[in-house]
Amino acid sequence: MRQPCVASRRMGTLYIGVTSDLVRRLHQHRDGSGSDFVKTYGVHLLVRYELFSDMPAAIAREKQLKRWHRDWKINLIESNNPDWHDLAPTLGLEPLRQRARKDGP
Structure with missing residues (x-):
């Protein structure tokens, strides 16, 4: 199955992408080997x-959502x-473990 996905911080940056292996992609994003956008x-x-x-x-759905x-x-x-x-x-x-916010708890 091909999986367009939306990843986000609550009410923060939205990321939309397509992958043929969602679990593998999630591992990459979590360990820092995912896209530069996600790292940034x-x-x-x-x-x-x-x-x-x-x-x-x-891919068509991904393009639609990005617009x-x-x-x-x-x-x-x-x-x-x-x-x-x-x-x-x-x-x-x-x-995921809770991450400390830069602006306080």
Whole structure:
């Protein structure tokens, strides 16, 4: 399955990408070997993903989502995940440890 996914910090930077192996990609993002964008912006939570049977359909959806306004993307995420829970544990990954914020606890 091809999987466009949206990863984010709650109400922070949104990242949309396509992968043929979502679990592997999540491991890469978490260990720092993922994309430069993810390394720069610290986007580690998986808050939404969609499954497609072929890559052209997944890529078309990725392009569509990238053209959307931010509010539309937030509404899409919150339609199924209103509290922005990390969905990675539902795919068998360990939950992320809470990271200390730079501006306080």
